[in-house]
Structures are given as C-alpha cells and as structure tokens.
Amino acid sequence: MTLEINDTKDMLRAVQHICGSFPDDYWSRLDADGAYPQEFVDELTRAGWLSILIPEEYGGGGLGMTEASLILEEINKSGANAAACHAQMYVMGTLLRHGSATQRSHWLPKIAAGETRLQAFAVTEPDAGSDTTRISTTARRDGSSWVLSGQKTFISRVEQSDLMLVLARTRPYDAGRRSHGLSVFLVDIAGARGTLHWTKIPLMFNHHSYTVYFDDVRLPEEALVGQQDNGFRYILDGMNAERILVASEAIGDGRYFIGRAAEYASQRETFGKTLASNQGVSFPLAHAYASVEAASLARNQAAEAFDRGESPGSHANIAKLLASEASGEAARAAVRAVGGMAFSVEFGMERKLREAQLLEIAPVSNNLVLSYLAHNVLHLPRSF
Numbered sequence: 001m002t003l004e005i006n007d008t009k010d011m012l013r014a015v016q017h018i019c020g021s022f023p024d025d026y027w028s029r030l031d032a033d034g035a036y037p038q039e040f041v042d043e044l045t046r047a048g049w050l051s052i053l054i055p056e057e058y059g060g061g062g063l064g065m066t067e068a069s070l071i072l073e074e075i076n077k078s079g080a081n082a083a084a085c086h087a088q089m090y091v092m093g094t095l096l097r098h099g100s101a102t103q104r105s106h107w108l109p110k111i112a113a114g115e116t117r118l119q120a121f122a123v124t125e126p127d128a129g130s131d132t133t134r135i136s137t138t139a140r141r142d143g144s145s146w147v148l149s150g151q152k153t154f155i156s157r158v159e160q161s162d163l164m165l166v167l168a169r170t171r172p173y174d175a176g177r178r179s180h181g182l183s184v185f186l187v188d189i190a191g192a193r194g195t196l197h198w199t200k201i202p203l204m205f206n207h208h209s210y211t212v213y214f215d216d217v218r219l220p221e222e223a224l225v226g227q228q229d230n231g232f233r234y235i236l237d238g239m240n241a242e243r244i245l246v247a248s249e250a251i252g253d254g255r256y257f258i259g260r261a262a263e264y265a266s267q268r269e270t271f272g273k274t275l276a277s278n279q280g281v282s283f284p285l286a287h288a289y290a291s292v293e294a295a296s297l298a299r300n301q302a303a304e305a306f307d308r309g310e311s312p313g314s315h316a317n318i319a320k321l322l323a324s325e326a327s328g329e330a331a332r333a334a335v336r337a338v339g340g341m342a343f344s345v346e347f348g349m350e351r352k353l354r355e356a357q358l359l360e361i362a363p364v365s366n367n368l369v370l371s372y373l374a375h376n377v378l379h380l381p382r383s384f
C-alpha cells in the first residue's frame with residue numbers, strides 16, 4: 001500500500017496513470033480469452049486504491065465514499081471495467097461496521113495490505129434474486145461449528161477471492177417476519193476446500209461469475225458476522241455503498257461513450273462535413289451528457305451524505321437509477337453517432353456496450369430501486 005495523495009486532482013491523475021498503462025487492446029485481449037485482469041487489479045491494489053475505504057488504523061487509506069466513487073468512475077471512463085475489483089472496496093464495509101473486534105483486527109489489515117482478497121459476496125440463489133428473503137441456503141449449529149449447505153448463483157470473483165461473505169438462513173422462513181432469521185458468514189475459501197465447489201457461468205461479457213455449491217461447509221463459530229438472524233439488516237446497510245459505487249461506474253461508462261463518440265464524429269466526414277456538425281448527431285450526445293451530469297450530481301449528493309454518516313438510502317437509489325439510465329442513453333447515442341464502426345471489435349465500443357448493460361440489473365434491478373422509492377420515500381403500497 002503506497003497511498004499518498006494531497007487532493008482529489010492528484011488522486012485522479014494517479015488513477016488515470018494506471019488506467020493509461022492498460023489500453024483498449026489489453027481489455028480486448030482479455031475479453032477474447034475470458035481472462036481476469038489480474039495485472040490491472042494488482043496495480044490498483046499495490047497503489048492502495050482498492051483499500052481507500054478501510055480506516056487508517058487498519059492500514060487503509062481512510063478516505064471516503066466521495067473519493068472511492070470518483071476512482072471507479074475514472075476507471076470506467078478510461079475504457080476499463082471496475083467490476084473486476086469494485087467489491088474489494090465495499091464488501092469489507094460489512095466486516096468494518098458489523099464484524100467483531102477480532103474479525104476487524106485480523107482481516108482488515110491483511111485486506112488493506114493486499115495479502116487477502118475479499119471480493120466475493122454471495123446472496124443470490126437460483127430461486128431467490130430480487131427477493132432476497134427467499135434464499136434457502138442454510139447455516140446450522142453443530143457444537144461450536146456452523147455447517148453451511150445450499151447453492152448460490154451469479155457469485156462474482158469467487159476464484160479471485162480468499163474470503164467470501166455469505167448470506168444464509170439460520171431460522172426457517174416466516175412469512176410474517178420475512179427478513180428475520182438470515183445471518184452473514186465470513187468464509188475462508190481455502191479452509192473450505194473439499195466441501196466448497198464452483199462452476200463458472202458463461203456470460204455475454206468478460207465477467208467472472210460462478211454457481212457455488214456449499215456441501216456441508218464447516219465453519220468455526222467466529223465466522224458469524226454480527227448477531228445471528230440479523231444479517232439482512234447488515235446486507236441492506238452495505239447496499240447503499242454498493243449503489244453509490246455502481247452508479248459511479250455507470251457515470252464513467254456514460255462519459256466513455258460520449259467522449260469516444262464525440263471524438264469519432266468530429267473526425268469522420270460524410271456529405272462533405274464532419275458527422276458532429278449535424279445536429280441529428282450532436283444533440284443526442286449533448287442530451288446524454290446532460291443526463292450523465294445530472295446523475296453525477298445525484299451520486300455526489302449520495303456520497304456526501306454517506307460520508308457525513310447519514311443514511312443515504314433514497315439518494316443512493318436515485319443515483320443508481322439515474323446513472324444506469326444515463327449510461328444506457330449515452331450508449332444508444334454513441335452507437336447512432338458512430339454508425340457501423342460501433343459494432344466492430346477493433347473499435348472497442350462493442351465490448352463496453354456489453355459490459356455497461358449489466359448495471360441496470362445488478363446488483364439490484366432498477367424496478368426494485370423504483371419499488372424502494374415508491375414505498376420508502378413516497379409511502380405508496382408495495383406490490384410484494
């Protein structure tokens with residue numbers, strides 16, 4: 001960890017410098033091979049950028065959500081994909097806020113030093129996506145151990161992690177108290193060898209997601225994070241950070257699409273003038289720019305609220321919704337501005353088009369965000 005920054009501009013210049021060493025052809029090569037961007041992640045880890053949210057007392061950068069969000073935005077704006085490593089930034093928040101003193105002092109310095117990777121967060125199951133409370137993976141007590149059984153799916157970066165946070169049922173489902181009886185466990189992946197298995201899910205873009213099988217994985221008593229049965233609250237708590245950071249990636253994607261399309265459209269000529277001199281080309285890009293800027297303001301508001309220690313639920317959800325929609329608008333405007341070249345692998349944009357779509361659905365779909373706002377902010381009835 002070599003983090004030394006004086007202000008935000010220095011920080012962004014340093015991140016840009018790293019991103020600049022991993023140009024488009026690096027990402028295209030990985031995309032073709034389905035390979036993980038290990039060198040890129042190693043560089044960010046070495047420089048300390050992935051541990052900036054860990055307090056200084058544990059060896060982290062001790063910075064806030066505002067800085068973290070700008071870093072992820074910058075990564076995606078450069079053409080890279082922060083999804084390869086973003087969880088390292090926020091998954092540890094569950095441990096930081098709800099873990100025991102022993103868990104914090106044992107793991108956080110190792111994560112901050114880049115020795116231990118906490119990149120995997122296992123909630124989704126084949127029969128429980130948006131409706132988290134219907135998960136059926138269980139953890140039962142057996143003497144002083146916990147025994148974890150079940151199956152998770154779409155769990156990203158399991159193979160690139162040393163630790164995985166897992167949400168499991170510690171009490172049978174009760175329709176009257178749906179979110180009660182769920183608990184969070186910190187699984188040491190190497191320690192679970194033999195009973196923990198996974199298979200990679202082939203996807204339309206280069207993302208490392210797995211179906212994970214827990215075949216009576218035996219965990220020590222101290223693997224439980226926080227209080228038994230209260231895990232749903234801890235997960236929700238971490239989701240605000242996740243939404244703000246994912247919004248930042250979408251803002252970065254939007255800026256990438258607009259920047260790349262504006263550059264191309266300023267150079268290519270049709271009918272004796274540049275593409276960009278046609279308002280039919282420039283106005284959609286300008287409109288998308290306004291949408292991305294609006295999303296950025298909402299994201300800043302959410303990040304600042306988070307850093308003040310407020311509960312930024314509505315701001316974080318608004319930022320995630322607006323940013324993923326703005327990125328989609330920018331992608332459509334960019335394809336129309338660039339034309340056929342947008343589809344060529346060599347140009348690079350088609351890879352980003354595939355990657356950016358995810359953010360409307362995961363980690364939470366925009367319909368569920370709207371449901372949150374309708375129910376929790378406008379106090380309208382919920383459909384479920």
Ligand SMILES: Cc1cc2nc3c(=O)[nH]c(=O)nc-3n(C[C@H](O)[C@H](O)[C@H](O)COP(=O)(O)OP(=O)(O)OC[C@H]3O[C@@H](n4cnc5c(N)ncnc54)[C@H](O)[C@@H]3O)c2cc1C
Nearest residue numbers: 121122123124129130154155156207209362363364365367
């Ligand atoms: C590439 C990728 C990586 C992922 N990584 C992880 C990970 O690391 N860890 C993890 O736990 N999960 C992960 N996920 C899972 C992700 O969080 C879920 O896909 C997401 O929460 C949506 O769940 P679902 O896909 O089961 O959709 P479903 O719940 O089946 O819903 C399908 C669609 O229906 C809509 N819908 C559902 N219910 C309602 C409703 N009540 N009202 C209106 N609309 C509704 C939603 O908009 C949704 O788009 C990942 C997914 C992908 C694709």
